[in-house]
Amino acid sequence: MTELILEAEGLTKRFGGFTALKDVSVGFERNCLTAIIGPNGAGKSTFFNVISGAFPPTSGRMRFEGRDITGLKQHEFARMGIAKSFQITNIFPHLSALENVRVAVQAMHSRFDLWRPRENLTGLIDQAHALLALVGLGGHGPRLARDMAHGEQRALEIAMALACEPRLLLLDEPTAGMSPEETKGMMELIQRLAGERTVVLVEHKMKLVMGICQRLIVLHHGELLAQGTPDDIRANDEVRRVYLGQGK
Amino acid sequence: MSETTTVPVTPHGPAHTPAHAKGRHRFYDAIARHRALVTIGFLFVFPWLMPYEALAINILIFGLYALGFNLLFGYTGLLSFGHAAFLGSGAYGAGVAIVSFGVPFLPAILIGVLLATVIAAIMGFLAIRTRGIYFAMVTLALSQCVYYAFYQAVDLTGGENGLRGVNIATLTLFGWELNFLDPMTKYYVIFAFVAVAVWLFSRLLASPFGAALEAIRENENRARACGYDVAATKLAAFVLSGAFCGLAGALRAVHLSIVPIETLHYLTSGQVVMMSLLGGMGTFFGPFVGAAMFLLFEDMLTLLTVHWQLYLGAIFIIFVLFFPRGIWGTLLQWVRRP
Numbered sequence: 373m374t375e376l377i378l379e380a381e382g383l384t385k386r387f388g389g390f391t392a393l394k395d396v397s398v399g400f401e402r403n404c405l406t407a408i409i410g411p412n413g414a415g416k417s418t419f420f421n422v423i424s425g426a427f428p429p430t431s432g433r434m435r436f437e438g439r440d441i442t443g444l445k446q447h448e449f450a451r452m453g454i455a456k457s458f459q460i461t462n463i464f465p466h467l468s469a470l471e472n473v474r475v476a477v478q479a480m481h482s483r484f485d486l487w488r489p490r491e492n493l494t495g496l497i498d499q500a501h502a503l504l505a506l507v508g509l510g511g512h513g514p515r516l517a518r519d520m521a522h523g524e525q526r527a528l529e530i531a532m533a534l535a536c537e538p539r540l541l542l543l544d545e546p547t548a549g550m551s552p553e554e555t556k557g558m559m560e561l562i563q564r565l566a567g568e569r570t571v572v573l574v575e576h577k578m579k580l581v582m583g584i585c586q587r588l589i590v591l592h593h594g595e596l597l598a599q600g601t602p603d604d605i606r607a608n609d610e611v612r613r614v615y616l617g618q619g620k
Numbered sequence: 621m622s623e624t625t626t627v628p629v630t631p632h633g634p635a636h637t638p639a640h641a642k643g644r645h646r647f648y649d650a651i652a653r654h655r656a657l658v659t660i661g662f663l664f665v666f667p668w669l670m671p672y673e674a675l676a677i678n679i680l681i682f683g684l685y686a687l688g689f690n691l692l693f694g695y696t697g698l699l700s701f702g703h704a705a706f707l708g709s710g711a712y713g714a715g716v717a718i719v720s721f722g723v724p725f726l727p728a729i730l731i732g733v734l735l736a737t738v739i740a741a742i743m744g745f746l747a748i749r750t751r752g753i754y755f756a757m758v759t760l761a762l763s764q765c766v767y768y769a770f771y772q773a774v775d776l777t778g779g780e781n782g783l784r785g786v787n788i789a790t791l792t793l794f795g796w797e798l799n800f801l802d803p804m805t806k807y808y809v810i811f812a813f814v815a816v817a818v819w820l821f822s823r824l825l826a827s828p829f830g831a832a833l834e835a836i837r838e839n840e841n842r843a844r845a846c847g848y849d850v851a852a853t854k855l856a857a858f859v860l861s862g863a864f865c866g867l868a869g870a871l872r873a874v875h876l877s878i879v880p881i882e883t884l885h886y887l888t889s890g891q892v893v894m895m896s897l898l899g900g901m902g903t904f905f906g907p908f909v910g911a912a913m914f915l916l917f918e919d920m921l922t923l924l925t926v927h928w929q930l931y932l933g934a935i936f937i938i939f940v941l942f943f944p945r946g947i948w949g950t951l952l953q954w955v956r957r958p
């Protein structure tokens with residue numbers, strides 16, 4: 373059995389009286405590309421928010437690399453090696469693309485340095501350039517983030533997520549709102565990234581992920597409906613009923 | 621890099637800037653890189669541009685007060701309505717040290733700054749987890765507590781009469797004998813402190829910490845996801861802001877040789893908000909422009925009419941409506957046009 377990088381045990385998240393996540397227990401294998409699928413409102417983003425520390429679970433526990441991380445603060449997640457890109461593009465719009473990534477890299481190294489000029493910390497700048505190049509934005513550094521195309525902004529956000537050198541990278545619908553060409557580029561990027569770290573991706577277009585991921589997790593009404601290889605999922609009657617049945 | 625350390629003025633992307641504008645931008649970029657030096661140079665010649673020295677000193681001190689406030693308001697995106705607490709505690713700290721304990725000039729200034737810093741740490745600790753209007757209200761309420769604490773401590777602070785007798789006649793600084801009663805000498809002694817503060821402030825903005833503040837102002841949620849402890853960073857900014865304002869207060873005490881209780885009044889908190897908006901929030905030089913405009917208008921209007929506050933309010937509203945970036949912010953936007 374391969375090692376689990378993240379284990380969730382009985383994760384439940386309630387918003388007032390509404391249960392968005394119901395007793396979800398699931399493990400993610402290291403260096404495996406996993407996709408979470410499920411119809412809109414299934415609780416996929418909520419699950420990501422909980423395992424990236426954006427808010428604590430109402431009950432349940434989670435372990436990262438064997439360590440109990442339930443109840444840690446959100447900023448500790450990034451420093452520990454869990455990073456996320458958001459379903460709705462979340463960047464620093466008025467900063468340059470380079471500064472967006474540089475400030476993310478900086479968060480790992482010098483947060484309370486009040487003295488040195490930031491442009492003297494060339495190591496951070498080099499790292500930011502390298503990350504921009506990695507996501508296909510080499511040479512776009514000086515542009516203001518808000519002036520970039522939607523697809524470029526999504527890629528920029530992934531570069532920012534990579535800044536903490538995450539061992540677990542969570543991508544919430546990275547292709548949302550993208551044109552077919554942009555989607556193709558993004559899928560290639562994700563496969564490239566998955567070669568070197570654990571990637572978990574939320575996607576509701578099932579066809580997109582079937583071909584590239586090794587494992588699938590299906591959420592429905594906040595509950596874990598099924599998990600397994602793409603073939604297992606295709607063969608799963610319940611999944612077909614609630615999900616595939618709706619027409620692809 | 622330099623465009624990211626200044627205000628987010630209009631983007632001047634290299635791709636669509638006409639050639640004749642490029643030289644101009646290079647020139648202003650060069651100035652922006654040396655903005656601390658340029659500001660200090662301007663303040664050095666400033667008293668010669670003013671009708672009388674006391675007004676120049678007032679502007680210098682309130683400029684520093686607004687500069688400190690701007691760290692929180694303009695650069696971190698937090699609107700505090702309680703900054704009079706830091707100006708006031710800086711003033712009382714230095715004043716009481718001189719009047720009641722006979723502490724010499726330099727240590728007294730230091731005591732004022734330290735007192736303001738401690739009070740900022742306490743207020744910040746209590747306020748920093750609230751946001752928006754709640755943050756403004758909590759800082760206002762806490763500053764009122766500070767007001768009453770100083771108001772009640774009559775033996776030390778003189779209560780509602782204010783603290784009198786903060787007299788510094790001569791100063792011996794590094795072997796120099798200076799006549800503090802001479803207005804020009806007084807200006808340049810205070811200028812020396814402000815110059816150091818301006819230089820420290822620019823280092824702070826250019827540092828990684830300054831970048832973290834910008835990130836939090838831009839998108840707090842993203843900053844947190846990147847791994848910044850947003851609450852701790854904001855608290856640090858709050859305390860530093862209080863320290864700069866405390867220095868302004870301490871200098872004001874020795875300048876006026878009294879500390880009026882109004883220094884701690886919430887109107888003094890409101891004034892610094894007005895100065896920042898007039899000058900341009902989130903711009904380096906804007907606080908000095910705002911302080912100068914505010915005090916110059918006040919100076920002229922009080923001569924002309926007893927209803928000066930009404931006219932000052934009207935001028936303020938006109939500026940905020942038509943120049944939402946403030947005077948300096950609007951000017952910056954204009955010189956950075958493509």
Ligand SMILES: Nc1ncnc2c1ncn2[C@@H]1O[C@H](COP(=O)(O)OP(=O)(O)O)[C@@H](O)[C@H]1O
Nearest residue numbers: 387390392410411412413414415416417418419
């Ligand atoms: N912060 C929140 N407060 C209240 N309800 C929420 C919140 N976030 C999500 N929900 C609700 O939880 C359910 C699951 O949402 P979400 O996790 O975003 O689904 P998905 O990403 O699978 O489309 C939805 O019904 C949504 O309205």
Ligand SMILES: [Mg+2]
Nearest residue numbers: 416417418459
């Ligand atoms: Mg979602």
